[in-house]
Amino acid sequence: MPDAFSARGLTKQYGSVQALAGVDVEVGEGELVGLLGPNGAGKSTLVKIGCGLVRASGGSAVVCGAKAGSREARAAMGYLAELFRFPGWCSADELLQLHQRLAGSAGGKAERTELLELVGLADARDRHVEDMSKGMQQRLGIAQALVGTPRMLFLDEPTSALDPAGRRTVRGLLEELRRRDVAVLLNSHLLSEVELVCDRVVIIHRGEVVAAGRPQELARPRGVEVDVDGETRHFPGAGRDEAAKIVADLVVGGHSVYGVRVLTSTLEEIYLEAVEGESS
Amino acid sequence: MFPIVLVLTAAFLGLYGFGIYKAWGSIEPLRQQTIGPSNVLIDEGILFSATLFGLSMFGTLFLATVLAIFFTHAVVRGDAERGLLQPLVVRPLGRGSVLAGRFAAGAVACSLYVAFVYVCAILITHAVTGWWPDRIVQPAIELAGAVIVLVALSLLGSVFLSAIANGIAVFMIFGAGLVAGLLGQIGEALNSDSLNQIATISSWVLPFEALYQDALNAITAETSGFTKAALSLGPFGGAQEAGIAFAPYVLGYLAVLAFLAAFGFARRDL
Numbered sequence: 001m002p003d004a005f006s007a008r009g010l011t012k013q014y015g016s017v018q019a020l021a022g023v024d025v026e027v028g029e030g031e032l033v034g035l036l037g038p039n040g041a042g043k044s045t046l047v048k049i050g051c052g053l054v055r056a057s058g059g060s061a062v063v064c065g066a067k068a069g070s071r072e073a074r075a076a077m078g079y080l081a082e083l084f085r086f087p088g089w090c091s092a093d094e095l096l097q098l099h100q101r102l103a104g105s106a107g108g109k110a111e112r113t114e115l116l117e118l119v120g121l122a123d124a125r126d127r128h129v130e131d132m133s134k135g136m137q138q139r140l141g142i143a144q145a146l147v148g149t150p151r152m153l154f155l156d157e158p159t160s161a162l163d164p165a166g167r168r169t170v171r172g173l174l175e176e177l178r179r180r181d182v183a184v185l186l187n188s189h190l191l192s193e194v195e196l197v198c199d200r201v202v203i204i205h206r207g208e209v210v211a212a213g214r215p216q217e218l219a220r221p222r223g224v225e226v227d228v229d230g231e232t233r234h235f236p237g238a239g240r241d242e243a244a245k246i247v248a249d250l251v252v253g254g255h256s257v258y259g260v261r262v263l264t265s266t267l268e269e270i271y272l273e274a275v276e277g278e279s280s
Numbered sequence: 281m282f283p284i285v286l287v288l289t290a291a292f293l294g295l296y297g298f299g300i301y302k303a304w305g306s307i308e309p310l311r312q313q314t315i316g317p318s319n320v321l322i323d324e325g326i327l328f329s330a331t332l333f334g335l336s337m338f339g340t341l342f343l344a345t346v347l348a349i350f351f352t353h354a355v356v357r358g359d360a361e362r363g364l365l366q367p368l369v370v371r372p373l374g375r376g377s378v379l380a381g382r383f384a385a386g387a388v389a390c391s392l393y394v395a396f397v398y399v400c401a402i403l404i405t406h407a408v409t410g411w412w413p414d415r416i417v418q419p420a421i422e423l424a425g426a427v428i429v430l431v432a433l434s435l436l437g438s439v440f441l442s443a444i445a446n447g448i449a450v451f452m453i454f455g456a457g458l459v460a461g462l463l464g465q466i467g468e469a470l471n472s473d474s475l476n477q478i479a480t481i482s483s484w485v486l487p488f489e490a491l492y493q494d495a496l497n498a499i500t501a502e503t504s505g506f507t508k509a510a511l512s513l514g515p516f517g518g519a520q521e522a523g524i525a526f527a528p529y530v531l532g533y534l535a536v537l538a539f540l541a542a543f544g545f546a547r548r549d550l
Binding site: 052084086087099104 | 362363364366367368369370371372373374547549550
């Protein structure tokens, strides 16, 4: 089975600005991949090429086996833009109905009800978009992107306008999508959120992939901390494999051990190392 | 928006009705007078009615043009900048369908608007002066055609220009077309070849003006003699006829605009 999304040697030139300089990214079926990078790194350009909104200058992008932007690719995907607006005069239900028609979905009222429940807007079915808060509109946008049961979902900053409760709803939603085998490319600045829900992360800087992999694979060991006799001893350079020997040595040496922590770098540190390392 | 359009249209028709009623009352004693040494007959009733109805046709075209511009000036770049377009064009429907749909919606809405105001103006004119245009359907179709050309121009402009720039550009094109049409009127009156040539070239480049002029001409198509000549000298006399080849030319013109818009839209990054 082909990847849900695959980009090979993708380049994009906007005049004299090189937005993407040969990007390789894959999102497997049902995989949740976080796309990280500073502003202007090329993340949104990559997502827009995947959706067919932007034409690549070079390389290839494929969605569910079809060329990105083709009718087949568009039929297989859903998209929520970073900056989007829906007509203020239509209700949540009418908006989803419109997108059902555009996507050729036969899901009917049952699909709309399910999607509104999934994003926590079941009570706002008849509310007009203009009467919704920004957070509600963003959740409606996610529901809209899910119309027609897409196999690949591109989400560009889907939680930027959400409060903590809204973000938790979206996290739950992403986990539900994983259960349903929907692949997601999540472009977000919220590193903690990406760390919590994503199978893999791809870090882009200046149009190039500077790090990619599972968060635990990218994490570097930062030593072992052991609480002994009212103090905390730090063993830099040690990792999980050395932790047991360190504890055993301390006990043999007559110390009482109250706690052991294997330290690894956080996604934030990985991100900053990757981005600042490239910048310096 | 629609209540505003309805209110302003009602105001326009009300003013037109009031104006024609008052003006008709003031010229009634002068009707059917003879002028000049050869006793050439001029029907003041036809002259008055056709001129004022021509004015209402200009008003109809103007209002419908404003409506057409507001419907379509932001269809591509404007809506993309506001984030309205992206959720639609990523659907299987595609860009060409979005463009065709917006064109059809703009063309149908503006044509219906033109037809409504045109019929109201005819009825008001007839109620006051008892005059009917020599042809009724053809001018309505041509007036609607003129607005459809402007819808297409505005849609094409929206692919390349920002919403405000496009609105201004289309409105200026509309103004340029009207000026060219008036130059043609003056050219006819003065028998000036160069002015007529300018008007002719403008009509081919901006065919909405030629359609409007032909529509004006058609309302007194069966009128002849000095009354027709006097009408032709006025700003709403429709001195120029478009000719039989113009309808297929307009269709071809629309097809070229559609091709350019679709081609430009397909290549535009959103």
